[in-house]
Amino acid sequence: MKIIGIVLLTVAPLIYGLRSAKTVRDEVRFFGCAAEFARHLQKCVEYENRDTNGIIDSFSCSDETFGKLLENLRNNGYYCEFPETIPISAEYKKALGEFFSMIGKVSRKELCDSARYYSDLFGSEYEKIKKAAPDKYKSRIVIGLAVGAMLAILFI
Amino acid sequence: MDELRYVSGLLSPALGAECVKFGSCEEIRLRKGGRLAFCKNGRQYYSAVTVNEEDLIHAVRAFTRNSFHTYMPYVKKGFIPFEGGIRIGVAARGNPEKDDGLSVSDITSLNVRLPKSEKVVPLEIFSRFPPDKSALVYSPPGGGKTTFLRELFPLLTEEPYEKKVCVVDSRGELTYGQGGNADVLFLEDKAEGVFKAIRSLSPDVIILDEIGLDEDTKYITDAKNAGAELICSSHGSSAGTLMKRANVKRLIDQGVFETFIGIGEQNGRRTYEITPKRDFV
Incomplete structure (x- = not known):
C-alpha cells in the first residue's frame, strides 16, 4: 500500500508536468493557426473578395481547437461561442472574439484592415511563444520530474 | 415547408x-x-x-x-x-x-x-400567345411576374420553339444560377448582360426581370434592333398604370413588345390577361 502511494505521488507531478508542457505546445499551435487564418482571410478577401464560409472551407487547420472554433463561426455566426478550453490568455481570447465578431459584418476594406491587424497581433505572439516554447516545455517536464523525485526521496 | x-x-x-x-x-x-x-x-x-x-x-x-x-x-x-x-x-x-x-x-x-414548390402558371396560358416573341409581363409587386418568366423560359428552349434563350438574371431569382438549356448571365447587371448576350451569345430571345429605369430603354431598344426578342417584366397593376411609367411607355410606344400579359388576382387565384400589341391601351 505504501509503495503504491509513493509511486502515485511520484508519478502525479510528472504527469502534471507533461500536461503543462502540452499546454505550451497547444498554445503555440493555436496562435500559429489564428495568425495563419487571419492572413489567409485577408488575402482571399483583398484579392478575390471571396465569401468567408468558402474561405473557412478551404483553410486547412492543424489545430483541433481552432478548427472547431472556425466550424462554430461558420455554422453559428453571431452566436458563435468560445469554449473555456482555448489555450490562450483572457486578453487574447478577447482579441480573437473581437476579430470573429467583425467577420460577416463589415465592408471589404474594414475586414482586410482588421484581418491584417489581427494577423500581426497573433503572428507576433506566435513568434514570441514559439521561441520560448522549447525552454518552457523542457522546464515544465523537468520540474514535474524533480518534484516527483523529491517526493519519492522524502517518502523512502 | x-x-x-x-x-x-x-x-x-x-x-x-x-x-x-x-x-x-x-x-x-x-x-x-x-x-x-x-x-x-x-x-x-x-x-x-x-x-x-x-x-x-x-x-x-x-x-x-x-x-x-x-x-x-x-x-x-x-x-x-x-x-x-x-x-x-x-x-x-x-x-x-x-x-x-x-x-x-x-x-x-x-x-x-419563400418559393412555391409546384408550378404555378397553367401550361395553357403559354399557348395563348406567341411565347417566343417580345412580350411584357406586368403585375403589382409580388404578383407573380418572376414566377411567370421562370416557368416560361425553359419551354422556349424545347420543342416546338427550340430557341437560343439568354436569361439576364440580375438578381439571381430567375435561374438560381442554373438555366438548363438556356444561357444564364447570373447576377449580371442588366445593361451589361444584354450587351454581352448580343455580342457573344447570339440569342433568339432575351429574358429580363423588372425593367422600368431610364437606362433600361436604351439597351432594350438596342437589343430589339439587333434582332433579339425580349421578354421582360415590369411593375404595373393595369395597362393604364403601366403607361404612366415614362420609361416603360417609351418602350411600348417604340413597338418593342408584341404581347402584354397582365397578372392579376381574383378570389385568391391568379388571372392572366393577354393583350396583343394592336389592342393594348
Missing part, C-alpha cells in the same frame, strides 16, 4: 422557433424593432416576438455566408442573392458618410420570400 425549416435554421434561435411554430407561409419579414411577421395568402400575421438588431445582424450574416463584404454590392441594390429560390429583399438606411456606403447595422429590415 422544407424551405421554411431551412430558413428558420438560419435565423436566431428565438425567431427560428417562431417560424417553425407559424408553419408554411409566403414571406417572413424581419423589421428592426418590429414584431416578426409572416405573409400568407396576401395577409400579414404578427408574432409576439420582437426583432432586435442582433437578430437582424445574425440573419444577414447567415444569408450572406458570413460575408457582408462579398455581398455588399447586392445589398446596396436591395437584395441578397440566395439559394433554392429563396429571395431576400433588404431595406437599409442610407449612409452617405461611409466610403463603402453601407454597414450591416444600417439594415433595417429583411423580407424573406
Whole structure:
C-alpha cells in the first residue's frame, strides 16, 4: 500500500508536468493557426473578395481547437461561442472574439484592415511563444520530474 | 415547408422557433424593432416576438455566408442573392458618410420570400400567345411576374420553339444560377448582360426581370434592333398604370413588345390577361 502511494505521488507531478508542457505546445499551435487564418482571410478577401464560409472551407487547420472554433463561426455566426478550453490568455481570447465578431459584418476594406491587424497581433505572439516554447516545455517536464523525485526521496 | 425549416435554421434561435411554430407561409419579414411577421395568402400575421438588431445582424450574416463584404454590392441594390429560390429583399438606411456606403447595422429590415414548390402558371396560358416573341409581363409587386418568366423560359428552349434563350438574371431569382438549356448571365447587371448576350451569345430571345429605369430603354431598344426578342417584366397593376411609367411607355410606344400579359388576382387565384400589341391601351 505504501509503495503504491509513493509511486502515485511520484508519478502525479510528472504527469502534471507533461500536461503543462502540452499546454505550451497547444498554445503555440493555436496562435500559429489564428495568425495563419487571419492572413489567409485577408488575402482571399483583398484579392478575390471571396465569401468567408468558402474561405473557412478551404483553410486547412492543424489545430483541433481552432478548427472547431472556425466550424462554430461558420455554422453559428453571431452566436458563435468560445469554449473555456482555448489555450490562450483572457486578453487574447478577447482579441480573437473581437476579430470573429467583425467577420460577416463589415465592408471589404474594414475586414482586410482588421484581418491584417489581427494577423500581426497573433503572428507576433506566435513568434514570441514559439521561441520560448522549447525552454518552457523542457522546464515544465523537468520540474514535474524533480518534484516527483523529491517526493519519492522524502517518502523512502 | 422544407424551405421554411431551412430558413428558420438560419435565423436566431428565438425567431427560428417562431417560424417553425407559424408553419408554411409566403414571406417572413424581419423589421428592426418590429414584431416578426409572416405573409400568407396576401395577409400579414404578427408574432409576439420582437426583432432586435442582433437578430437582424445574425440573419444577414447567415444569408450572406458570413460575408457582408462579398455581398455588399447586392445589398446596396436591395437584395441578397440566395439559394433554392429563396429571395431576400433588404431595406437599409442610407449612409452617405461611409466610403463603402453601407454597414450591416444600417439594415433595417429583411423580407424573406419563400418559393412555391409546384408550378404555378397553367401550361395553357403559354399557348395563348406567341411565347417566343417580345412580350411584357406586368403585375403589382409580388404578383407573380418572376414566377411567370421562370416557368416560361425553359419551354422556349424545347420543342416546338427550340430557341437560343439568354436569361439576364440580375438578381439571381430567375435561374438560381442554373438555366438548363438556356444561357444564364447570373447576377449580371442588366445593361451589361444584354450587351454581352448580343455580342457573344447570339440569342433568339432575351429574358429580363423588372425593367422600368431610364437606362433600361436604351439597351432594350438596342437589343430589339439587333434582332433579339425580349421578354421582360415590369411593375404595373393595369395597362393604364403601366403607361404612366415614362420609361416603360417609351418602350411600348417604340413597338418593342408584341404581347402584354397582365397578372392579376381574383378570389385568391391568379388571372392572366393577354393583350396583343394592336389592342393594348
